[in-house]
Amino acid sequence: MDAQITDLPTLIARYKSDSESVYNTWFVGGEARMKAFRSIRLGVRNTVSAISAGTFGNDFKGSPLEVVLAAITEQKQVFEGAAHPFYWKPKLRIPDIYENEVNKKAFGLFLNACLNATQEGQVLAEMSRLAALAIKGLGPSVASIVYFLHPTLVPPFNTAIVNGFNTLFGAKLKLGSWESYFAMREAMLRTNEQHRMLLSNDLGALAGLLFEIGSNRIVLPGNADSVLHEVQEVAQRVAKKRHEQTLHDAQEASEHTQTQHVLIRIGRALGYDVFVARNDRNRTCGGDSFAMLTLPRLPALALPVDVRQTVELIDVLWFSKGGTQLVCAFEVEQSTSIYSGILRMKDLAMSIPDQQSHFYLVAPEAREQEVVAQMLRPAMQGGGDSFRLGYLPSGELRQQCDALCRFGVDRSVLLKMARSHNLT
Known part of the structure; x- marks a missing residue:
């Protein structure tokens, strides 16, 4: 053909x-x-x-x-x-x-x-x-x-x-x-x-x-007359829906970046080294460059190559100052897959079972029921004490950022805000 x-x-x-x-x-x-x-x-x-x-x-x-x-x-x-x-x-x-x-x-x-x-x-x-x-x-x-x-x-x-x-x-x-x-x-x-x-x-x-x-979003030259005649209104609706989706995605990307910025600020204020997803290092927010505020590379964790490549895409990681102890991991899920975020963090948790790390899904308040439901799925359970998983509402986190930076001593400052089943 x-x-x-x-x-x-x-x-x-x-x-x-x-x-x-x-x-x-x-x-x-x-x-x-x-x-x-x-x-x-x-x-x-x-x-x-x-x-x-x-x-x-x-x-x-x-x-x-x-x-x-x-x-x-x-x-x-x-x-x-x-x-x-x-x-x-x-x-x-x-x-x-x-x-x-x-x-x-x-x-x-x-x-x-x-x-x-x-x-x-x-x-x-x-x-x-x-x-x-x-x-x-x-x-x-x-x-x-x-x-x-x-x-x-x-x-x-x-x-x-x-x-x-x-x-x-x-x-x-x-x-x-x-x-x-x-x-x-x-x-x-x-x-x-x-x-x-x-x-x-x-x-x-x-x-x-x-x-x-x-989807009739691209019309071929030889097919233009018939397509435009038959499905012009449909094509226009598709184009309008796509445009609205693009604007929506841009808004969510902005909120995602703002939430990452908040997590970077809080982590640094609590005295931790912060790593941001490698594909996000060139971002800026509020005049701050993520590259200037975060580690240039992932610390030397004993991870398989494929796991390490995935971990480098986790939105924000907090490490002990100058060390390789993972303190907290955060996946920001404005609208993307809750399941994928949990699986990535569980994969990390299973790869470093002796580190008493905390793992958080950060998502809008409107997604709380969805997040909790996915956290309770049998497929997402297991891992025992090595997988301490919680949910943080992104709106509240952004609102309380200054207070958390000012009054927080360590990662425990997040516990009162978090919805969780096994965080201590």
Whole structure:
């Protein structure tokens, strides 16, 4: 299949230059995307473990798979409906991986094999095996999970992406067809190879372009008249919604930065060394440069390389002065995944079990019930005394910043504000 337009580089340039495209708001501009990969991998591993142990359950809700899909669906518009194919529809008995133990175990084996695969052929073989099983209701939508395990090999698959592909390539692929998915993947790999210098090894960049075309946010020159005639009002609503979302994201990013600034100020006032997420060091707030107020690099904790890379993305860390004792870790979640934040901090806690550290989720008061509910999930429990987890309301924290800096002696100043179950 060959693209129906001859000037694909120009189309890619339009896509990349649009500040509100998913390329800029998600692929290269989404901080949450960077943090999601390891958290989703951990969630998939938990799903495999639960299926193996017989504790997965017989419904999507409450299962570790729900945690995985919740983290995926929060990856901006591209994955907005990624969880829908996995909802248990009892009247239709689909997808048949909840009540059917044979299918459930096959799904677990598939996820485990994809987790451990190191080569393209292994991933494709597993996807082909799953397709051959023809599990009722379980189709190529699983690609949206596997993408986060192998982003250079497996593109995501949803309605808008398929529509965009069909429009760009003049194809007639079907959403629920494995055959269609494999055909789309091959064409995407070939196109991505031809235009890799304009896109990325990560297939998410090209998938985002197809998503924009399929959502009628990007209209192809040869398709303009018919598209604008048929869906002009829809396209305008999509554009308006995207613009509003972009403004909302910008506001949340500002509040996120303000909250990080408050945590940096309080930590320094209490006499701690402070580390801020490596991708946030170039930020400023209130005239203060984060780089000037924080450690230039993460202290020498005995962490595996992959864990260390994740820890370096935790929003704010407090360390004992001049030492390597982790005092507190903070994840600021204005609207991003609560699950991912807890998983990152739990991963850190399990890697340094002998340090009596405190871990906090910092989120708006409006999210308190959601935060507490996620803290109490069975999948988020465990770790004993090494995982002291609490919730701090970000609005109150910002309001009380000066008082905490002035009257606080050590990390205990946070305890009266925190909602927690095992902080001491």
